[in-house]
Amino acid sequence: MHQRQRPHRNPLRAHQHRSPPRTRVASSTAALLIVILGGLGGLAGLTGCAGGDERGGAPGTPGAAGLGDPYFPHLGNGGYDVTHYGLTLDYAPATGRLDATAEITARATHALSTFNLDLAGLTVGRVTVDGARAGVRRAGTELTLRPRADIGRGATFRTVVRYSGVPRTLTGADRTREGWLRSGERSVALGQPTGSMAWFPGNHHPSDKAAYDIRITVPEGRQAISNGELTSERTAGGRTAFGWHCAEPMASYLATVAVGPYRTAYRTKTSRGSTGPTGSTGGIPVHTAVDPTVAADSAGLLARIPAVMKWGEKTFGPYPFSSTGVIIGRPGDADYNLETQNRPFLPGPGGTGILVHELAHQWFGNSVTPKSWRDMWLSEGFAEYAEWLWAESMDGVPARRAFDRAYADDENWAFPPAEPPTAADISARPVYGRGAMVLHQLRLAVGDDAFFALVRGWTRAHRHGNASTADFTAFAQRRTDRDLTALWDAWLYGSEKPPPPDA
Numbered sequence: 324m325h326q327r328q329r330p331h332r333n334p335l336r337a338h339q340h341r342s343p344p345r346t347r348v349a350s351s352t353a354a355l356l357i358v359i360l361g362g363l364g365g366l367a368g369l370t371g372c373a374g375g376d377e378r379g380g381a382p383g384t385p386g387a388a389g390l391g392d393p394y395f396p397h398l399g400n401g402g403y404d405v406t407h408y409g410l411t412l413d414y415a416p417a418t419g420r421l422d423a424t425a426e427i428t429a430r431a432t433h434a435l436s437t438f439n440l441d442l443a444g445l446t447v448g449r450v451t452v453d454g455a456r457a458g459v460r461r462a463g464t465e466l467t468l469r470p471r472a473d474i475g476r477g478a479t480f481r482t483v484v485r486y487s488g489v490p491r492t493l494t495g496a497d498r499t500r501e502g503w504l505r506s507g508e509r510s511v512a513l514g515q516p517t518g519s520m521a522w523f524p525g526n527h528h529p530s531d532k533a534a535y536d537i538r539i540t541v542p543e544g545r546q547a548i549s550n551g552e553l554t555s556e557r558t559a560g561g562r563t564a565f566g567w568h569c570a571e572p573m574a575s576y577l578a579t580v581a582v583g584p585y586r587t588a589y590r591t592k593t594s595r596g597s598t599g600p601t602g603s604t605g606g607i608p609v610h611t612a613v614d615p616t617v618a619a620d621s622a623g624l625l626a627r628i629p630a631v632m633k634w635g636e637k638t639f640g641p642y643p644f645s646s647t648g649v650i651i652g653r654p655g656d657a658d659y660n661l662e663t664q665n666r667p668f669l670p671g672p673g674g675t676g677i678l679v680h681e682l683a684h685q686w687f688g689n690s691v692t693p694k695s696w697r698d699m700w701l702s703e704g705f706a707e708y709a710e711w712l713w714a715e716s717m718d719g720v721p722a723r724r725a726f727d728r729a730y731a732d733d734e735n736w737a738f739p740p741a742e743p744p745t746a747a748d749i750s751a752r753p754v755y756g757r758g759a760m761v762l763h764q765l766r767l768a769v770g771d772d773a774f775f776a777l778v779r780g781w782t783r784a785h786r787h788g789n790a791s792t793a794d795f796t797a798f799a800q801r802r803t804d805r806d807l808t809a810l811w812d813a814w815l816y817g818s819e820k821p822p823p824p825d826a
Contacts, residue, residue, distance in 0.1 A: 383436035383473030388465050390528045393697045394496075394746035397465065398517055399528025400439040403429040406479070408575075410523050412539045414547070416508035416582055419489045421445070425523050427482045435474040440466040440484070442524040443493060443502070443517075448485040457482070464520055490522045496746035499658050506656050508545075509583035509614075511668060513661050514576035516696055516749065525575050529692050530789050532572035539580055540564040546585040548612045548650055550578055550664045553589070569664065571644050572787045574692050579663040581650050585612035588625075607632060610648040610666060614656075621651050621672040631675070631682050631713075638712060639683070640779040643690035643786055647682065662706075664689050676710045683709035686782050694791040699749045700740035700815075701795055704758020711759060726763045729756040730823060739816045741792045761814045767824060768810055769803045777802045 386402025389395075409426035427440070443464045450457045452470035460467045466484075474480050490503030495516065502521030504511050512522050520527045539547035543561050551569030558564075569578075590609040609628055613621045628647065636642055648666035657670040660677055662684030669677065687709075688702030714720040729735055735756040743749045766774040780802055781795065792815070800807050813821040 381434050381476075383434040383475075385467075386433075386435050386438035388439045388467065390530065392528060392695050394743075394749060395517060395528075395696060398441065399531060400441065400526050402433055402435050402438050403431050403474075403480075403526070405429045405526050405531055405533040407534045408523070408525060408536070408578075410535070410537045412522075412537070412580065414510075414539060414541050414580075414582060416510065416541065416545065419505055419510070420487070421490050421503075421522065422487045423485070423523065425482075425484045425486070425525070427484070427525060429480060429482070429526075431474045431476055431478050431480065434476045435470075437467055437469045438474075440468065440482075440524040441517075441520040441527040442466050442484075442486070443520045444491040445486045445488040445522075447524075448487065449483075450485070451483045453480050466524060484524050486524065493518050493521050497748075497750060504657055506653070509652065509656060511581040511583075511650075511652060511656055512579050513657055513663070513668065514578060515661060516576055516746075519575040519578055522580070523575075523578075527575045529574040529576060529696070530694055532574050532692060532787070532789070534571070535567075535569040535573055535578060537567045537569075537578070537580065538564055539567075539582070541582055544584070545582055546587055546612060548579075548581040548585060548587070548666070550666070552608075552646060553610065571664075571690075573664045573689070577662065577664040577689055579650070579661075579668060581612065581652065581668060583652065584615060585650070586615055586618055587612045607642055607644075608646040610646055611650075612648075612666070613651045614653045616653055617651060617672050624651075624672050624675070624678055625649070627675050627678055628682075630717075631679055634713065634716060635682060635686065635709075638709075638716075638775065638778070639686045640782045642685065643782070644685060647685070649678070649681075662688055676713070679710050679713045680706045690787055691782060691785040692789045694789045694794075696746070696749050697741070697743065698791050699743070700754045700758035700761070701790060701792065703750070703755045704740060704762055707755045707759040708762045711763070722763055722766075726760055727823075729760055732756060735760070736820050739818065741815045757814070761810075764810055764814050764824065765799060765807070768807065769799075769805060773803050 386400055388400060389397035390399035390401060392398050405427055407428040411424045413422040441464055447459060447461065447466065450459050450468060452468065455471040457471065458469035468482065492500050492504055493502035495501050501513050501515060501518030504513060517527060535550060537549045539549065540562050541547045543558050543563050547565040549567035550573060551567050553565065554568045555566035556563065588611050611625055632642065632647055644665050646665050650666050650668045651672055652668065652670050654671035657668065660667060660669045660673065660681055662681045667681035683706045684702060687705035693699055693701055711722040711725040714725065715722045734752040737751065738744050738748065738753050740753045740758040740761060743751065743754060777799055781798060784798065796811050
């Protein structure tokens with residue numbers, strides 16, 4: 324995940340901290356009630372035909388207008404799983420206007436009479452489901468769609484939404500900027516945790532991952548960078564269309580589009596385990612995009628990518644995606660770094676630790692994605708611990724030294740990492756620092772051989788999936804054949820600061 328709270332994540336904001344939480348979210352039970360009522364309330368005011376499932380089977384019922392996430396109960400939508408997003412975006416940097424079409428392919432998990440999409444701002448035009456005009460009702464960030472015929476359970480259906488306008492920059496619960504961030508004629512889309520709804524409609528919860536094809540048209544001379552592989556680049560009439568394909572499942576908060584005068588480099592892959600003259604790493608293509616104003620200062624960081632990737636594969640297991648790289652913008656383009664899939668976004672060049680952290684997220688957070696935002700420590704704790712392990716492996720600095728610093732930092736003890744108290748806390752220090760301490764304590768408890776085998780087994784078992792804290796603790800206990808209850812109680816869930824370890 325992006326390092327919003329961590330001091331080194333944004334060099335320009337070192338030692339600045341988030342504002343205190345403003346409100347405490349509702350309990351899980353209340354959140355679920357809200358979701359159910361919201362789904363039922365979405366029926367009113369829709370056009371279209373009611374009735375049974377014309378494809379056969381039981382009559383459809385409304386899909387829920389949220390998945391009951393502990394911190395964002397209305398985020399995501401029930402009743403279907405998205406398998407593919409096809410986004411066609413025509414963007415005018417001078418005005419910030421976006422004219423777009425989203426083609427969403429999904430499978431119904433129960434018979435649907437209506438279903439919802441998340442979208443913040445923007446004007447919705449024509450909407451179709453399987454080629455037929457659908458009724459649309461809008462309330463806040465919820466679009467409730469009524470297809471002409473009910474959708475049968477298990478059926479695959481295709482929704483096309485045409486929309487336009489100037490995408491918003493949203494303010495998160497921790498008061499940081501997300502969504503569509505515009506700096507003059509440069510822009511970048513950063514979606515964690517809810518910002519992706521600012522630029523395309525979808526099922527915007529991390530538990531619903533999908534493949535993506537993103538086509539962005541911008542004025543000739545501009546670059547448009549996204550996730551996955553560049554499949555096409557065509558210029559006509561003074562505008563260039565870039566096509567990007569992301570085959571591996573991706574949570575929507577990891578999708579990005581960066582538009583600007585980037586200098587790009589694509590290094591084709593070589594044989595596995597070698598770095599050829601093109602500069603690829605271990606057979607994994609490297610695609611980088613750097614703002615020209617920071618190109619000179621970024622050269623050293625770009626040169627470290629092959630070494631970090633080689634170390635990451637040795638430590639965490641096979642790299643889970645088809646390419647890697649980084650997007651480096653200008654300071655001020657964003658307030659933090661974000662592990663956007665395949666190539667993280669950095670607002671200006673940073674140190675090697677930042678690169679290690681964000682590339683580690685490709686395993687932890689991007690491939691193995693939290694089931695809910697409560698499970699963020701599984702993403703951030705692992706990425707922070709990756710920095711400790713890198714310093715130990717490459718610089719001879721024992722991980723215990725970083726552990727001692729984290730243990731002495733009072734901010735890490737504000738709450739247990741597995742139980743952030745509010746939405747504003749899911750990127751706070753305990754999720755990072757104390758999350759990393761949990762992993763170090765696990766390593767001490769089971770020994771290095773068992774620990775690193777466990778880590779590689781974890782990334783393999785949940786590759787391209789979602790996992791919860793309960794999944795991890797059960798996996799660790801099963802894999803090591805140890806009762807680790809006392810460790811979890813003290814370090815992962817405990818409200819008190821445990822005594823320092825002896826070793």
